[in-house]
Amino acid sequence: MQPLTLYRLITYGLSANVEKQFESWLNFRNKIAGIAPELVASVGRTSEAFQLRYLARRAAISGDGATALKLLLRGVRRNPVILVREAHKTIATFAVAGVAVIVPAWTFERLSRWSLGLPAVSRTATA
Numbered sequence: 001m002q003p004l005t006l007y008r009l010i011t012y013g014l015s016a017n018v019e020k021q022f023e024s025w026l027n028f029r030n031k032i033a034g035i036a037p038e039l040v041a042s043v044g045r046t047s048e049a050f051q052l053r054y055l056a057r058r059a060a061i062s063g064d065g066a067t068a069l070k071l072l073l074r075g076v077r078r079n080p081v082i083l084v085r086e087a088h089k090t091i092a093t094f095a096v097a098g099v100a101v102i103v104p105a106w107t108f109e110r111l112s113r114w115s116l117g118l119p120a121v122s123r124t125a126t127a
Contacts, residue, residue: 025051053089056071059071063108065101
């Protein structure tokens with residue numbers, strides 16, 4: 001089975017920097033608060049918690065378990081509802097982040113590729 005698409009993350013790009021993504025999301029939310037303050041007042045904390053969980057998943061999948069755990073804990077503190085709604089995603093994120101923290105990066109990469117059904121990356125030495 002072959003992937004239909006590939007997604008490339010560039011280490012200096014916005015898609016790879018979860019803190020910049022969160023900052024951008026906060027800017028968007030703040031603009032919405034100026035237009036619809038009652039909306040942000042009613043769902044702002046919950047949406048922020050889910051955004052933090054999403055970014056934690058991105059960090060965990062990238063192998064940055066420490067950042068993932070930090071973001072996930074921020075999300076839970078912001079609104080613990082993420083522990084109940086879609087609990088499987090929250091639990092899975094905690095698990096992947098924990099594994100990323102305790103195993104070497106090359107092991108995590110192999111486990112990730114295996115779990116996604118992707119071929120192993122060959123590492124060839126260059127002279």
